[in-house]
Amino acid sequence: MVNTSRKGIILELSHVQKKFGNHEVLKNIDLKISSGEFVAIVGKSGCGKSTLLRQIAGLDQPTEGSVNYDSTRLKGLSPDVRIMFQDSRLLPWKRVLNNVGLNMKKDNLQSARTALQSVGLSDKETDWPKSLSGGQQQRVALARALVSKPRLLLLDEPLGALDALTRIEMQSLISSIWEDEKFTAVLVTHDVSEAVFLADRIILIEDGAVKLDKPVNLPRPRQRGSVEFAQIENDVLSKILAK
Amino acid sequence: MNEKERSRYLLKVIPWIIPLLLLIFWQIFTANGFIPSNVFPKPSDVIQAFIELMKNGELESNIGISAGRAIIGFLIGGGIGFIFGLFNGLFKGFYWFTDSSIQMLRNIPHLAVLPLVIVWFGVGETGKVFLVALGVLFPIYINTLHGIRSVDPKLIEMGRVYGLNRFALFTNIILPGALSSIFVGIRYALGVMWLTLIVAETVATNSGIGYMAMNARDFMQMNIIVLSIIIYALLGKISDLIAKLLEQLFLKWE
Numbered sequence: 001m002v003n004t005s006r007k008g009i010i011l012e013l014s015h016v017q018k019k020f021g022n023h024e025v026l027k028n029i030d031l032k033i034s035s036g037e038f039v040a041i042v043g044k045s046g047c048g049k050s051t052l053l054r055q056i057a058g059l060d061q062p063t064e065g066s067v068n069y070d071s072t073r074l075k076g077l078s079p080d081v082r083i084m085f086q087d088s089r090l091l092p093w094k095r096v097l098n099n100v101g102l103n104m105k106k107d108n109l110q111s112a113r114t115a116l117q118s119v120g121l122s123d124k125e126t127d128w129p130k131s132l133s134g135g136q137q138q139r140v141a142l143a144r145a146l147v148s149k150p151r152l153l154l155l156d157e158p159l160g161a162l163d164a165l166t167r168i169e170m171q172s173l174i175s176s177i178w179e180d181e182k183f184t185a186v187l188v189t190h191d192v193s194e195a196v197f198l199a200d201r202i203i204l205i206e207d208g209a210v211k212l213d214k215p216v217n218l219p220r221p222r223q224r225g226s227v228e229f230a231q232i233e234n235d236v237l238s239k240i241l242a243k
Numbered sequence: 244m245n246e247k248e249r250s251r252y253l254l255k256v257i258p259w260i261i262p263l264l265l266l267i268f269w270q271i272f273t274a275n276g277f278i279p280s281n282v283f284p285k286p287s288d289v290i291q292a293f294i295e296l297m298k299n300g301e302l303e304s305n306i307g308i309s310a311g312r313a314i315i316g317f318l319i320g321g322g323i324g325f326i327f328g329l330f331n332g333l334f335k336g337f338y339w340f341t342d343s344s345i346q347m348l349r350n351i352p353h354l355a356v357l358p359l360v361i362v363w364f365g366v367g368e369t370g371k372v373f374l375v376a377l378g379v380l381f382p383i384y385i386n387t388l389h390g391i392r393s394v395d396p397k398l399i400e401m402g403r404v405y406g407l408n409r410f411a412l413f414t415n416i417i418l419p420g421a422l423s424s425i426f427v428g429i430r431y432a433l434g435v436m437w438l439t440l441i442v443a444e445t446v447a448t449n450s451g452i453g454y455m456a457m458n459a460r461d462f463m464q465m466n467i468i469v470l471s472i473i474i475y476a477l478l479g480k481i482s483d484l485i486a487k488l489l490e491q492l493f494l495k496w497e
Binding site: 057077079085087089091092094102128130144 | 415
């Protein structure tokens with residue numbers, strides 16, 4: 001089925017539960033994310049947020065409940081969805097441009113070039129991934145995710161391994177690309193400030209359940225230094241750390 | 244010449260000092276009869292043998308025959324090893340069905356079956372090619388299998404998320420990921436290839452470099468024996484260089 005509308009996917013999770021053996025990692029999660037919305041999922045490590053993202057991607061099937069894209073039940077991986085991983089997962093044996101155009105015909109790399117341009121790495125086309133810095137590698141990974149015009153972009157702590165300054169740069173880049181392309185985005189992160197900067201809504205997961213679902217009503221581009229920004233960041237942090 | 248250039252120059256020269264000295268002593272001790280010529284020939288005699296055998300075409304044809312056996316045996320054994328390694332790495336069913344059997348066969352030293360091979364095939368070409376193929380099969384099999392099994396599962400997961408079908412997954416991720424391990428197998432197998440050929444040609448043959456050496460032994464032509472040994476060494480070196488070149492070509496990214 002070819003979907004001609006490039007609008008973001010409407011994502012709906014109903015009663016999603018995931019068990020590994022007897023261990024219940026996700027407990028009855030209900031969530032509705034509208035088209036083009038940017039949602040951040042935060043929580044302590046081991047709270048189940050990465051498992052949740054795998055269910056949303058279709059990499060894993062929930063034990064109970066269902067994940068729905070545009071009210072259709074998800075049964076596996078979808079071509080409309082791309083994931084950006086924490087490690088860039090670039091293929092070391094392909095040059096940058098061919099990494100971005102991974103699933104494209106050799107003679108049709110124009111859109112890969114455009115994607116590389118949008119992340120500001122046009123001059124690295126023929127470099128090997130190994131020769132790039134960590135931040136540049138993640139930019140290439142971002143370009144690779146964007147090249148097929150996904151309707152849902154999943155970000156699994158994509159900036160976790162970067163230094164603070166590169167991270168801020170990348171957040172602005174992701175934000176501006178999201179505003180242009182209007183895809184639905186789900187970001188898993190442990191960096192609350194990153195969540196406040198990027199997301200329309202922050203969801204806190206604790207022990208496999210939703211503990212907080214908080215809208216972020218700040219105008220974009222967001223100012224990290226502003227009082228409102230700090231207020232929201234503080235609210236979420238105290239909820240995470242509360243016993 | 245500045246300091247740096249001089250030291251780089253020295254580093255190129257130093258490794259050759261001992262071989263050169265050995266060559267000089269070899270000539271001196273054999274020329275003055277300290278080492279009798281029926282124990283070890285003079286270097287000049289070896290060179291003379293080389294020129295003579297080149298002239299009458301014997302050397303060329305024997306090298307050609309030996310190299311031909313080596314290449315055909317390598318292609319057959321390596322091909323079989325590669326295909327089994329590939330299938331057993333990719334499909335669990337094949338692995339469970341064939342791996343134990345292959346591992347059992349691997350434990351038989353392939354040179355130990357030489358008497359059997361002579362009975363089966365006589366001293367003709369088939370036996371030697373068979374033995375070389377048997378020798379190179381296992382290192383290629385094991386390294387291909389290991390290479391495929393050790394491809395980073397995260398990269399394969401990425402490929403699936405990015406919509407690669409099974410064939411594209413194989414050509415874009417699994418095969419290139421296994422390639423450096425496969426090359427380790429190839430280089431090891433090349434060593435096995437020459438070793439097997441030397442033994443096979445020495446024991447049972449009527450042509451080739453090994454035959455040349457054994458024939459020379461009958462007539463105490465020490466210079467031809469030493470020449471044969473040197474040619475084996477050179478062939479080994481050349482095949483290793485070719486493997487290295489291929490590696491540089493296919494593993495540019497490393």
